[in-house]
Amino acid sequence: MIRLEGITKIYPIGKRELVVLQDVDLNIANGEMVAIMGASGSGKSTLLNLIGCLDKPSAGRYFLDGKEVGHLSSGELANIRSQKIGFVFQQFNLLSRLSALANVELGMRYTGNSDRKKAIEALDKVGLSDRANHRPTELSGGEQQRVAIARAIVKKPPLILADEPTGNLDSRSGAEIISILTSLHADQGITLIMITHDANIAHHCQRIVYISDGKIVREEKV
Numbered sequence: 001m002i003r004l005e006g007i008t009k010i011y012p013i014g015k016r017e018l019v020v021l022q023d024v025d026l027n028i029a030n031g032e033m034v035a036i037m038g039a040s041g042s043g044k045s046t047l048l049n050l051i052g053c054l055d056k057p058s059a060g061r062y063f064l065d066g067k068e069v070g071h072l073s074s075g076e077l078a079n080i081r082s083q084k085i086g087f088v089f090q091q092f093n094l095l096s097r098l099s100a101l102a103n104v105e106l107g108m109r110y111t112g113n114s115d116r117k118k119a120i121e122a123l124d125k126v127g128l129s130d131r132a133n134h135r136p137t138e139l140s141g142g143e144q145q146r147v148a149i150a151r152a153i154v155k156k157p158p159l160i161l162a163d164e165p166t167g168n169l170d171s172r173s174g175a176e177i178i179s180i181l182t183s184l185h186a187d188q189g190i191t192l193i194m195i196t197h198d199a200n201i202a203h204h205c206q207r208i209v210y211i212s213d214g215k216i217v218r219e220e221k222v
Contacts, residue, residue: 001191002028002051007060009046020046022214033185033192035202038211044195045163052085052161053077086152090164092144094136100147101132107151122150126180142173149180162194166201178204
């Protein structure tokens with residue numbers, strides 16, 4: 001599903017250049033669950049942003065479902081994100097003035113196919129249909145992350161990208177979130193890529209990719 005060839009990402013800083021990723025090669029099969037681990041500043045979030053079509057590589061080639069997408073326009077990348085990719089972030093990124101149900105419906109805004117029934121079904125999949133009319137401030141951190149997951153899956157994307165999805169949660173809530181993500185992967189065959197600093201969480205995946213100083217240094221099958 002995903003193939004990266006010689007991916008490099010460079011950011012200009014004044015007269016200097018900051019090389020964040022350098023000659024990264026990575027293949028992720030359809031339906032695979034992969035963890036990306038690395039220290040702060042290692043390039044793992046930049047790598048996830050490139051895979052998620054939120055940014056473009058400075059060099060190299062990125063193929064998604066056999067199509068090279070690294071050179072596409074911002075509008076074309078936005079279209080790919082709306083059709084194929086769901087995002088789960090550490091900070092939840094929910095709108096506080098909206099109910100859980102309305103936040104999930106936002107996940108369908110850019111598909112042109114908003115459907116309240118599908119939003120309710122997505123909340124039910126994460127065990128939160130009974131809290132549909134509650135606002136984020138009325139939900140625990142774990143419940144807010146479940147809403148965020150429902151928002152990510154409501155359009156049924158084949159690829160889910162999770163950036164430290166348990167980073168703001170206590171251990172119990174974090175375990176519940178990982179259980180939901182692994183169940184979605186197993187039941188629906190979703191390709192799931194997760195950034196985490198927690199080795200215990202990473203070992204729920206099928207493969208762990210270790211990144212350091214912008215380079216993949218090793219991989220480990222779990």
